[in-house]
Amino acid sequence: MSGPEAPLLLVENLYRHFGGGSATVAAVDGVSCAIGRGEALGLVGESGSGKSTLGRVVVGLDAPTSGRVLVAGLPPRRRGRPALPRQVQMVFQDPAAALDPRRSVAASVTEGLDLSRRQRERRAVELLEAVGLPAATAGRFPWALSGGQCQRVALARALSMQPRLLVADEPLAALDASTAAQMLLLLQGLHRAQGLAYLFIAHDLTMVRHLADRIAVMYAGRFVEVAPTESLWGRPVHPYTRALLDAVPPPVPPVSRAVSPPGLLGEPGARSAVGCPFAPRCPHAVGRCRVEAPALRAFGPDHLAACHQAEGLPPWRLR
């Protein structure tokens, strides 16, 4: 993180509960984090872990139950309505649904800009070229574009606001492998060359690794581990992080069949209301884990994890 100035994104003790009474679901259950200027934070976790809810609260699409979000020093909502500063933009998983089918690409890309018609056309072409699309795309409509092209258009629209932070919610999940790789390189280029910061939400750790400076692992609404990318891959502490890394397909398949069960107990998403939320699925859980929630503790430079049993776990070894 950079220097004494305020971080670009500050999340303090954030809660977002849905429903009420005994049916309350804590989608985000006490999360604090910061993203520095030009920093890429990867956010991984399974469906239902609350990662998308956190992203929506950060950009002001949803209001927190309690806690605070500051983007460049300002809250993303005012008087209960989204008032997102231009410096933060979002792209979503389903690019086709994010674009208005009746608007041309040029109109979509420049919709937030106060420009004359000629300036608008010129700006649209600049933005499209910045995301690797030919100028001729400007006059086309979303239904005539592939999924990868739509995602580039959605990105160009986000970039039209000249954001400093881009919240990207599974932006590659709907794309083919090679299209996703193209998109990932594009996002990487914007990060490295222009210092665009990211909250990059994904369930695929390998994709996140290529982009993120730091990775936060979320389970049942809480951060269970936050660490610099290489530290997380090299020395994962939390049993859930280890299970996620174990589930990554090996780059080269071994000679013998490689599938082994993920080594977790219970059903995905199983959570405990008291104690460690991961305890029902954790093969290493002991009595204390079921009654006392672990707090994030330091296990190395910038490397935090929330696990009572961390010291007693077997040494980590990637398959």
Place this chain on the structure above:
Amino acid sequence: MALLAVADLSVSFRTPGGVLTAVRGMSFDVQAGETVAIVGESGSGKSAALLAILGLLPSNGHAAGSVRFGGQELLTAGAAALGRVRGRQIGMVFQDASGALNPTMTVGAQVAEVAARHLDLGPRAALAYARAVLGAVGLEPPRRRAGEYPGRWSGGMRRRAALAIALAGRPRLLLADEPTAGLDATVARAVLDRLDRLRSEAGMAAVLVSHDLGVVASVADRVLIAYAGRIVEQGSVGDIFARAAHPYTAALLGALPGRGVLRPIPGGTPDPRYLGPGCAFAARCHQAVRGCALAEPAAYPAPGEDGHSARCWLWHPDAPAPLRPGRGGGHVGP
């Protein structure tokens, strides 16, 4: 004799814009107890081929060629004959698992219905069997899961319920379209683990269709690489990863995250309506020579185990060897 023998399969669709040929002569065999993965990007024809094998093409679709299952021709079989094969002999799982489940019936009743029909079981025996199948796909505890409705289940649980329905008739062959797409990594791993266990314990053969080479690598015996309606390379998993012969396969491997520097394939997949006379990958291939765009190559043998072949001029017996890809560990890069 192969369990499934697909020969020169073509699939075309009548569309308002003209006839669109999605599959252009695919041939492959699946042996009993073998897992074959078909890998390709959107538009490669892999899903259309799967639907054609099952006789499930939409009304504007047409399949030609031959699909023989246990010696029986499926493409010309009537609805009654197909009905006896589907479900009982060939199980299927589609990408949209929710669409395969009935929201008004318990999961146990849906699995039991299939078991009762195909295995000739009474209602009580069918339900007991259904619970065993739910347990086998990891839906624990099966007794409770059998009594639940699918509506409130997560995507991963629905996918496994659809898998349980596909497996309930004890098929000899399972066809699965993107069996792990959209699933969390640990769930995807559990699904693949179950599939692999069924292969080894029950001798079931499987055809898995996916766009993700990395996912299928750990469970497949053989891999077919589809591009623009053709199988451009086929071989054992080891040959595909260590000795990729087709430049497209090598490029796909380079685009996999987690293998070092990302090297995406430039450009996009071609529009099937406007394919030229040559190799469909030529325009994106950095090893293409002048002839590649003029005429299409046949499948030529490539080094490695028997059956490793590539549709690429560089493997033509008369092509100069130094041009060939696949050297240096399967990566082709600038």
